[in-house]
Amino acid sequence: MSELFxxxxxxxxxxxxxxxxxxxxxxxxxxxxxxxxxxxxxxxDQDEPDRFVFVENWASPEARTKxxxxxxxxxxxxxxxxxxxxxxxxxxxxxxVV
Numbered sequence: 001m002s003e004l005f006x007x008x009x010x011x012x013x014x015x016x017x018x019x020x021x022x023x024x025x026x027x028x029x030x031x032x033x034x035x036x037x038x039x040x041x042x043x044x045d046q047d048e049p050d051r052f053v054f055v056e057n058w059a060s061p062e063a064r065t066k067x068x069x070x071x072x073x074x075x076x077x078x079x080x081x082x083x084x085x086x087x088x089x090x091x092x093x094x095x096x097v098v
Contacts (some may be wrong), residue, residue, distance in 0.1 A: 003057065022082070034063070034067050
């Protein structure tokens with residue numbers, strides 16, 4: 001197994017910043033409790049509060065895939081909260097160099 005790092009940036013729709021902040025915040029604790037999760041943090045841009053960034057660290061790509069495709073809290077977000085997202089600004093899967 002190889003560790004996996006993921007960084008995802010989301011921009012809220014105009015006027016939907018508070019709703020998206022809440023939608024994303026409720027994903028954190030259940031995600032942290034999932035098997036294979038090492039780190040799952042949500043950040044807000046200090047200068048642009050309509051931008052949110054997830055920093056994730058998983059024990060394996062399979063653990064992240066299970067989270068993203070089968071986690072009930074993630075599925076709920078995709079069915080409901082994603083309507084407050086204007087766009088995904090970036091989604092990077094990273095591997096540690098050093």
